[in-house]
Amino acid sequence: MIITGETLTTHFREQESRRESIRQNLTWETVIAIDPYFDDLLSEIEGIEPGEKFCANNIWYKKYKPIILNRVGWYAPNYAPEILKIERAYDLVYQRLYNALPDCKGCGCFTGF
Numbered sequence: 001m002i003i004t005g006e007t008l009t010t011h012f013r014e015q016e017s018r019r020e021s022i023r024q025n026l027t028w029e030t031v032i033a034i035d036p037y038f039d040d041l042l043s044e045i046e047g048i049e050p051g052e053k054f055c056a057n058n059i060w061y062k063k064y065k066p067i068i069l070n071r072v073g074w075y076a077p078n079y080a081p082e083i084l085k086i087e088r089a090y091d092l093v094y095q096r097l098y099n100a101l102p103d104c105k106g107c108g109c110f111t112g113f
Contacts, residue, residue, distance in 0.1 A: 026088050028096050034081055035071065038093055045100045055107035060098055068093050 032039040041064065048059075069075050073090030083089060 024088075026083065026086075026092060028092055031072075031084070031089055031092055034084060037071065038068075038097070041067065041097055042100055045097055048102055050102045050105055053106035054102060054104060055109060056098075056101040056104045057109050058107070060101060064097055065094075068097065 045064065068090070070077070071080065072084045072093050073087065074085065076085045
């Protein structure tokens, strides 16, 4: 088989099309199948019982966001599966976990008045 520029271009386009399809169809279920730790974090977050004063943003930025930054998205470690290094994976994890936090209560956030 002779490899030409056209053959390589076609192969590259097909490969990129498959990657884009994976990006578009990535789901929470796929992410937790690859890294079940995110499901453990979700359970932990859902188990939070806020007291009279609770700031979701404080706990998010101090505890949970640093964890996800080191496991998914652009700053994921080199050994992480490529699918977890894409922006869509980071967005899925971020939104799912952040939205599971209880609402702020009695703090200075705009959501906690």
